[in-house]
Amino acid sequence: MKNVGSRFLEFVLFLLVLSFISFAFIKLAPGDPVMGMLKADEVVVTEEQVDKLREELGFDKPIYLQYINWMLAFFQFDLGYSYMTKQPVIEELFSRLPSTLTLTATSLVVMIVVAFPLGSLAAIYRNSWIDHVSRLFALLGASIPSFWLGLLLIHLVAVQLDLLPSMGMGTWKHLLLPSVTLGLAMAAVYVRILRSSLLDSFGQDFIRAAKARGLSRKRVFFHHAFRHSLLPVLTIFGVSLGSLLGGTVIIEVLFAYPGIGKLVVDAILKRDYPIIQGYIFIMGILVTVINLGVDASYHLVHPELKRGKRR
Amino acid sequence: MKGIGTGRLLLVLTVIVLVALLFLAPYITPHDPLEADPGNRLQPMNGEHLLGTDHLGRDLLSRILEGAQATVGISTLIMLIVLVIGIPIGILSGLLGGIIDRIFMRITDAFMAFPDFIVAIVLSGLLGPGMMNLMIAIATVKWTSYARLVRSTVISEKQKNYILVAELNGASTLRVMSKHIWPHIIGHVLVLSTLDIGKVILMIASLSYIGLGAQPPAPEWGAMLNDGRAYFHLAPHLMVVPGLAIVFVVLVSNLVGDRMRDYYDVRSGE
Numbered sequence: 001m002k003n004v005g006s007r008f009l010e011f012v013l014f015l016l017v018l019s020f021i022s023f024a025f026i027k028l029a030p031g032d033p034v035m036g037m038l039k040a041d042e043v044v045v046t047e048e049q050v051d052k053l054r055e056e057l058g059f060d061k062p063i064y065l066q067y068i069n070w071m072l073a074f075f076q077f078d079l080g081y082s083y084m085t086k087q088p089v090i091e092e093l094f095s096r097l098p099s100t101l102t103l104t105a106t107s108l109v110v111m112i113v114v115a116f117p118l119g120s121l122a123a124i125y126r127n128s129w130i131d132h133v134s135r136l137f138a139l140l141g142a143s144i145p146s147f148w149l150g151l152l153l154i155h156l157v158a159v160q161l162d163l164l165p166s167m168g169m170g171t172w173k174h175l176l177l178p179s180v181t182l183g184l185a186m187a188a189v190y191v192r193i194l195r196s197s198l199l200d201s202f203g204q205d206f207i208r209a210a211k212a213r214g215l216s217r218k219r220v221f222f223h224h225a226f227r228h229s230l231l232p233v234l235t236i237f238g239v240s241l242g243s244l245l246g247g248t249v250i251i252e253v254l255f256a257y258p259g260i261g262k263l264v265v266d267a268i269l270k271r272d273y274p275i276i277q278g279y280i281f282i283m284g285i286l287v288t289v290i291n292l293g294v295d296a297s298y299h300l301v302h303p304e305l306k307r308g309k310r311r
Numbered sequence: 312m313k314g315i316g317t318g319r320l321l322l323v324l325t326v327i328v329l330v331a332l333l334f335l336a337p338y339i340t341p342h343d344p345l346e347a348d349p350g351n352r353l354q355p356m357n358g359e360h361l362l363g364t365d366h367l368g369r370d371l372l373s374r375i376l377e378g379a380q381a382t383v384g385i386s387t388l389i390m391l392i393v394l395v396i397g398i399p400i401g402i403l404s405g406l407l408g409g410i411i412d413r414i415f416m417r418i419t420d421a422f423m424a425f426p427d428f429i430v431a432i433v434l435s436g437l438l439g440p441g442m443m444n445l446m447i448a449i450a451t452v453k454w455t456s457y458a459r460l461v462r463s464t465v466i467s468e469k470q471k472n473y474i475l476v477a478e479l480n481g482a483s484t485l486r487v488m489s490k491h492i493w494p495h496i497i498g499h500v501l502v503l504s505t506l507d508i509g510k511v512i513l514m515i516a517s518l519s520y521i522g523l524g525a526q527p528p529a530p531e532w533g534a535m536l537n538d539g540r541a542y543f544h545l546a547p548h549l550m551v552v553p554g555l556a557i558v559f560v561v562l563v564s565n566l567v568g569d570r571m572r573d574y575y576d577v578r579s580g581e
Contacts, residue, residue: 014421022437143562145513147520148554151536151543159544239426246428253521265521268436276436283429291424 011288022277023067080274089278100259103248106175110183119194134191141188150181150254167256178255182247197229238294242287325563333379342370344377344530353546362552366542374530375556381531383560386511389449390504397454401461419455427452435523445524449514461496468492498575506568509561516557532557
């Protein structure tokens with residue numbers, strides 16, 4: 001495992017590059033942000049107001065000074081103000097972040113509840129009907145767009161049967177449809193990975209040894225085979241946790257769920273650049289933390305990695 | 312050699328029909344896909360409009376056919392752009408090694424640390440909504456995995472003895488590349504890109520659905536689903552038809568990708 005120090009240094013470097021790119025993009029973007037902010041109020045804008053705001057925001061200074069000021073502010077967690085709501089970007093983001101994290105967590109629960117039993121059964125009863133079901137499930141999961149699955153679920157469960165609310169948030173009922181949509185899409189990937197990983201373990205000597213020692217089938221499966229099979233699952237877990245955060249964007253828009261993804265899409269459509277910048281940084285930090293966490297969790301599953309052998 | 316099974320034959324035929332439809336779309340649409348007809352709104356499937364009409368009275372079949380060019384055509388175009396960028400960079404990186412290799416690999420590392428979807432959303436956010444910008448965003452996300460694949464193929468092949476023999480016999484680098492290494496590259500790239508194209512189609516449709524890709528009235532499948540959303544309870548075909556179109560095309564491309572992977576794995580195991 002690379003040491004945490006160099007990882008952190010890389011991360012800071014990465015943020016610097018990222019900040020430069022996003023700063024440059026916003027400067028090059030068509031349209032004047034000052035006009036954008038003033039026009040949002042739908043009143044006549046005077047020359048005086050424009051100049052005043054331009055001075056307030058420091059837009060009258062040379063561009064490198066603007067960048068330096070912007071960076072200094074960034075390190076004090078000041079990401080500016082949203083054009084849409086006039087609220088500080090950091091507050092907007094942090095008020096939405098918990099909803100997104102909740103949705104991510106509940107989707108993971110759905111994924112585990114579906115994928116682990118189905119993947120295990122497919123491996124234990126190889127080439128039986130349940131194995132074929134799991135294959136079909138995986139193929140469809142890779143081919144159905146999550147937003148269409150969500151639309152179908154909304155139409156069936158929320159509109160036709162009127163069992164659950166189709167949009168918004170508040171109660172557990174609001175979380176159910178979005179989590180199922182996202183969780184099912186993810187489960188499709190894991191079912192097959194868990195299956196092939198389990199089949200691989202079943203052929204290993206230590207499983208035969210465990211059986212020879214007379215351990216029960218249940219014990220052999222849970223304590224030996226299953227645990228051994230989790231490493232490949234964990235390996236792609238980090239990647240898919242990241243893509244899950246991406247996937248929430250579509251699902252949040254679909255279910256009008258007020259998370260950070262819905263916020264950024266609204267911001268993109270309304271050209272609210274400070275929010276987009278804020279989103280980039282929050283996601284950058286989140287994904288890096290996830291990657292570090294996954295690295296660390298390898299060691300929990302496979303203690304022998306501690307002795308310096310990586311993967 | 313295995314004979315051609317029914318499954319494979321069916322798959323090949325399906326692909327041929329799909330590609331033909333894709334190219335013929337502008338000539339065989341029964342109606343103008345953009346022409347609104349307020350008197351014929353939300354018609355169910357009937358003789359005049361085989362798949363019914365949408366909330367503006369536009370013929371759904373025509374829109375699906377025309378939309379194939381946006382959804383599937385643009386995805387194919389993106390894959391081509393990705394290959395044109397990724398393959399040369401991968402070859403250069405693998406052949407030259409050294410500082411150039413390290414620079415390229417650092418760049419791909421940075422991209423790969425981040426989920427495709429988030430980078431694509433952020434990029435199209437910075438560039439602004441629209442199909443062109445979406446293409447740029449997805450191509451930017453995707454080229455890295457091809458560059459890496461090609462690079463590792465080049466590196467692993469050029470260490471093998473038969474390359475050494477060829478070089479000892481006086482073959483130029485160009486000849487070694489084109490005659491010996493290129494066939495390996497193209498096989499790997501073909502498999503990865505057929506497996507990938509379904510993902511690109513899903514990405515285009517999803518991002519268009521949330522308004523970042525195709526803009527109305529352009530008939531893109533994801534955008535069509537967004538367009539018709541308010542009318543699903545009155546006209547369920549507006550939801551079912553574009554969705555099934557996406558699922559079907561992605562399913563076929565995934566099946567072809569799986570077959571290709573098996574085929575090339577068999578060959579490399581010889």
